[in-house]
Amino acid sequence: MTAGAPLQVRVRDIVELAPSLKRFSFEPAHGGLFPTPPAGGHVMLTLRDGARVMKNAYSLVSPPMERARYDIIVRLVAQSRGGSDFLHRKVAPGDVLEMARPVSLFPLASSAKKHLLIGGGIGITPLLSFLPEMKARGARFELHQLATGEEVPVFERLLAPYATGEEIRVHGGGRAAFDLAGLLSRQPLGTHVYVCGPHALMDAVTGTAAALGWPRGKIHKESFGGATGGLPFRAVLRRSGIEVEVGETQTLLEAIEAAGVAAPCLCRGGACGECVTPVIEGEVDHRDDFLSAEEKAGGKVVMTCVSRARGPRLVLDL
Amino acid sequence: MTVQFKPAETFRDTFTYRKSPEDILRFPFPFPEDEYMYSVNIEPHVRGGPTAAFQAAFDIDEHYIAECRERERVLKEDPKRCQVLPHMMAAEWDSLELIMESLAQDYPEHFSLTKAGDLWTWVNRPLNIHQSFTFGKAETLPCGPFEYITRQAQGDFTLQDQRDDNLFVDGGMVTTQADWSLEFDIGMSFHEWHGPVPLAHEKGVFDRALKYLLRLQCGQPVRRLNWTMTVNPRLDTSPENYPVWGPDKASVTPDNVAEKVHLRVELQTLYRLPRSNAILFGIRCYLTSVADIARVPKWRRRLHRVLRDLHPDIAAYKGLPRFRQTVLDYLAPLDDGEPTSKGIAPDTDVLAG
Numbered sequence: 001m002t003a004g005a006p007l008q009v010r011v012r013d014i015v016e017l018a019p020s021l022k023r024f025s026f027e028p029a030h031g032g033l034f035p036t037p038p039a040g041g042h043v044m045l046t047l048r049d050g051a052r053v054m055k056n057a058y059s060l061v062s063p064p065m066e067r068a069r070y071d072i073i074v075r076l077v078a079q080s081r082g083g084s085d086f087l088h089r090k091v092a093p094g095d096v097l098e099m100a101r102p103v104s105l106f107p108l109a110s111s112a113k114k115h116l117l118i119g120g121g122i123g124i125t126p127l128l129s130f131l132p133e134m135k136a137r138g139a140r141f142e143l144h145q146l147a148t149g150e151e152v153p154v155f156e157r158l159l160a161p162y163a164t165g166e167e168i169r170v171h172g173g174g175r176a177a178f179d180l181a182g183l184l185s186r187q188p189l190g191t192h193v194y195v196c197g198p199h200a201l202m203d204a205v206t207g208t209a210a211a212l213g214w215p216r217g218k219i220h221k222e223s224f225g226g227a228t229g230g231l232p233f234r235a236v237l238r239r240s241g242i243e244v245e246v247g248e249t250q251t252l253l254e255a256i257e258a259a260g261v262a263a264p265c266l267c268r269g270g271a272c273g274e275c276v277t278p279v280i281e282g283e284v285d286h287r288d289d290f291l292s293a294e295e296k297a298g299g300k301v302v303m304t305c306v307s308r309a310r311g312p313r314l315v316l317d318l
Numbered sequence: 319m320t321v322q323f324k325p326a327e328t329f330r331d332t333f334t335y336r337k338s339p340e341d342i343l344r345f346p347f348p349f350p351e352d353e354y355m356y357s358v359n360i361e362p363h364v365r366g367g368p369t370a371a372f373q374a375a376f377d378i379d380e381h382y383i384a385e386c387r388e389r390e391r392v393l394k395e396d397p398k399r400c401q402v403l404p405h406m407m408a409a410e411w412d413s414l415e416l417i418m419e420s421l422a423q424d425y426p427e428h429f430s431l432t433k434a435g436d437l438w439t440w441v442n443r444p445l446n447i448h449q450s451f452t453f454g455k456a457e458t459l460p461c462g463p464f465e466y467i468t469r470q471a472q473g474d475f476t477l478q479d480q481r482d483d484n485l486f487v488d489g490g491m492v493t494t495q496a497d498w499s500l501e502f503d504i505g506m507s508f509h510e511w512h513g514p515v516p517l518a519h520e521k522g523v524f525d526r527a528l529k530y531l532l533r534l535q536c537g538q539p540v541r542r543l544n545w546t547m548t549v550n551p552r553l554d555t556s557p558e559n560y561p562v563w564g565p566d567k568a569s570v571t572p573d574n575v576a577e578k579v580h581l582r583v584e585l586q587t588l589y590r591l592p593r594s595n596a597i598l599f600g601i602r603c604y605l606t607s608v609a610d611i612a613r614v615p616k617w618r619r620r621l622h623r624v625l626r627d628l629h630p631d632i633a634a635y636k637g638l639p640r641f642r643q644t645v646l647d648y649l650a651p652l653d654d655g656e657p658t659s660k661g662i663a664p665d666t667d668v669l670a671g
Contacts, residue, residue, distance in 0.1 A: 035537050036415065038592040064593045065436075101537045107595030110405045110479050110488075133593055136454055137408055217482040273533065 006046070007034065007099045011091060012069055018154045020076040021122070022088055023061070025069050029096045033067040038104030039133040040126045040194075040222070043070065046098040047086050055254070056083035059125035059196075059222070060102060063132035070099070075122040106194070106222040108133060113190030115141040116183070118205055120175075120197020121148075124155055126222055127196060131162040143168045146178060146201065175201065180208050196222040221289075230285065233309035237261060237318045238280055246308070253304040256318070263304060263318065270306035277304050282314035320427065323444055325383040335551040337610055339669050341380050344370035345606045347614075347662040348545040348583045352623040354632070356518040358527050363541035363587050368663035371585060375420035375539070376471055377602055378428065383444050385472045385494070385553065392493040392554050393469075398501050399556075400465045402477060402489030409477045409489065410464035411454060412591035413598050417467045442470055464489060473585075473602030476500070478508075478531075480595055485531060487511055488596075494553040494603045496546045496582060497637065502557070516631040534590045534597060543662075544584040546636040547645075551580055551605045570641040575648050576609035579641060581621065608645055613669040616658050622649035 009026035016022050028034055037060050047054040058072040076088045091097070106126050108115060115134055117127045124145050134141045145168075147155050152172035159168050171178050184193065184205075193214065195205040202221045209219045229248050235255060236243050246255040253275060256263045265275040270288035279302050286296040288303040295301060302314070327334045337345075346369055363375070371377050392399055402410060418440055422431040430441045439450045447470065451458040459466045468475045468491035477489035485508045492500040503511045508528045509519075518524060534540065548555055549566040570578055587600040612618040625638075625646055633639055659665055 036412075036592040038536050038590075038595065041536070041592070101535070102592075103535050104590070104592070104595055107480070109481060110408065110594055110596065111481060133408070136593075273529075 005101075007101060009070065009097055009099045011093050011095045011097070013093055014091070017073065017158070018151055021073060021151075021154065022076075023071055023073045024087065024091070025071050026097070026099065027069050034070055035101065036064050036067060037062065037070060037102040037129075039064050039108055039129050040106040041102040041104040041129070042106075042126070043072070043102050044100040045083070045087075046100075047083055047091075049082065049086050049090065052082065053258070054083045054086065055257075056087075059106075059129065061125050061128040063129050065132065065136070070102075073122065073125050073128075106196070106220060108139075108194075109192045109218070109220070111190075112192040112218075113140065114188055114192070115139055116187055116191050116193045117141065117143040118180075118193065118195045118197070118201070119143070119145045120195075120201040121146070121151075123195075123197030123201070123222070124158065125196070127194070128158060130194070131159075135162065141167060144178070144183065145170045146175060146197065147172055149173075175204070180204060181212070184209050184212050184214070192218045192220060194220045194222075230308050233311065234313050235309070236281075236313065236315040238315055239318055251305060252302070252308060252314075256304060261318065265305055270303055273303070275304045276301050278317035280315040280317055283310040284308075284314065285310040321378070321380050321382070323383045324380055325387070327381065327384045329384070329388045329551055329553040333550050333552070335381070335384070335605070337606060338380060340370075342606060342610045342613065342669060343664055343667060344379070345604055345610075345664075346371040346543055346583050346585050347611075347617050347620075347664070348543040348581070349620050349624050350661050352620055352658060353627055354624045355629065356515070356521060356523050356632075358523055358530065360527065360530060360540045360542045360588075363539040368661055371604065372541075374424035375587075376417060376424070376473075376600065377585065378421070378425055378472060382472055386445060386470060388553055389469060389491075389493045396558060399493045400468070400491045401500060401504055402462060402464050403479075403505065406464075406477050406479060406489045406594065406596060407456070409479070409591055409594035409596035409598070410456075410462055412593050412596065413475070413477065414463040414467045415453070416589060416591065416598065417471055421471070445470060465491060473600055475601070476599045478597040478599060480532065480597065483532060484508055485528065485597060492556075495556055495601070496544075496548070496584065496603075497555055497557055497560075499557045514635070516635050517629065531588060531597065534588060536590045536592050539587055539589045541585060541587045544586055546582050547638055547641075548580045548582045548605065549578055549641065551607070553603060553605070567637070567640045570644050572644060572647060575641070575644045576612065577607055579608045579645055580605040581608065581611055608648060612649070612652055613671050614664045614666060615656075615670060616665045618649060619653045619656065620658050622646065622653040625649070 008029035010029040012025040012027045014022055014024055042057050042059045044055055044057045060070055061073055062071040074084050074087050077084050108130055119127045145155050147170055149172045152170050155170045193209055195202050206219050206221055232248050233246050234243055235246055240261050242259055244255045244259045246252050253265055273290040279300055284299055284302045285308045287306040329335055365373055418431045421429040428443050432439045436453045438453050441448050474492045474494050476487050478485040479488045487503055487506055490500040509524055512524050552563055555563050583604045585602040589598040591598055611621055
């Protein structure tokens, strides 16, 4: 798939929601309106910090009917690859950034009888864009947000505009106190579950739902903050005739792009399959959600956006 | 250039449909090479392209008013030509938004859309329509939002829901179809509704096309051309009406072949929709008679060669065997054997004859 021309966006305002959470609101830098964004969609920002170029994906929290602005919420992460640190400390209102057009990999199911949304921490972001869309559809839903105790009021404020009954709950008691199996067990037939948050939470929801007999097609998760780096390695790009060093906090895709090679990519989060690249030599540490177990075991392809070498060297047909 | 609409022309009975010289030259001729075989011939739907038919998101031409009237007639006779399953309501509004905004942007002289929050006002000057409504409230329109807007667009449309890593045709407005039935296909999965196509399944065309379409993204529409041949400029060649148009195939003679037989091209466009994550599939039908094709030297040479060498299974699937030889006998003397350029552009701005 070809990438559409990126959007030029101006930072309209920045609101601190909590010590480590900021909401950034963007408007089109050259006037007009943004394209209608997909519910559950995300955008990729190109962040230029001196000579360093970072590309980070963030869920849009603004709904499809909002086209004057796109909003994201960014958590300042201690182990940041630099993107959230840059946004929190160096970006100011009026700055113009490059933003790839919104992409949807986490849509609401049209045929769901009910939507069950489960968020963990910053994983609330795509759920915030679902809420107005579900209201517009008149859809039945239930939302459970897990948070640390001190952030419970923050998330309650974010969810307040949509909380009209018992269908929205923020849980501050930790995951052990959250009766996931009970929640999943009492859902009516035809319910779809959506989860976004830390890997452990997403694994718990998908694993519990599967164990309770939920059909695979009714379980949806967004990949969020999965790529956490690893040991450095060397990638040999056989067709391009060059070698690149992949650093500890850098992805293979970022290293390839930094070397000036145009590599295919779309979601940059291990979900869409666009960046699948043939492997000639070397063992792959697969971290994506796209390849089948057989394809991963075969070791003949790698998704450069999230996966890495399991060893010092990877030779790619690129 | 302002299009001169021809509101009175007909696509049945009297068949007064005719093409102006400009309309012939803007035809999206479907063959980029002198031979034809199925492939995943999908490309980005970007403005511009080899003929003027590719300059807008949803193309409007001189037949616009007459085609909308023909659609109205078909729907009156058979309301089931437009059906949308209930879970596709978000996709209906997505479609209305996309088509209205595209038409208003591409043809400001004919269409306008103004918004005050959710209160929208749509003006369609060629059809003399002025409609205010509330976006998201179906009861403020005279019919469902998908039916409402596709009654005002040329070509058929279907809505595909995406679930379980597949696409399902869960809605459509189908009145200008090449012998397929929405009533029969509605609810089918991608491989089910493509079931009858010969050769392409074995080549893996549908597996690859489905993978590609599952990844289709908002704002990055794609397109492909498909084709068949139709006797008389009849838009509604539906299975439901086969008794009406089937016998036409036996009416082709060496004397009338050039005017009677039409190359039928579908400019197919695919749009990912934002609220629903559905895909809007546009199937825009263009009809050009063999006589009009023969006025473009490159096109008449190529049509002759493609038809001459066409795989018999494809010819049979497209319903050509009864008149293919008659068309070839007409075109063969017009093919001087000269090489043709790659691509579908007419390579001329003047018509012969």
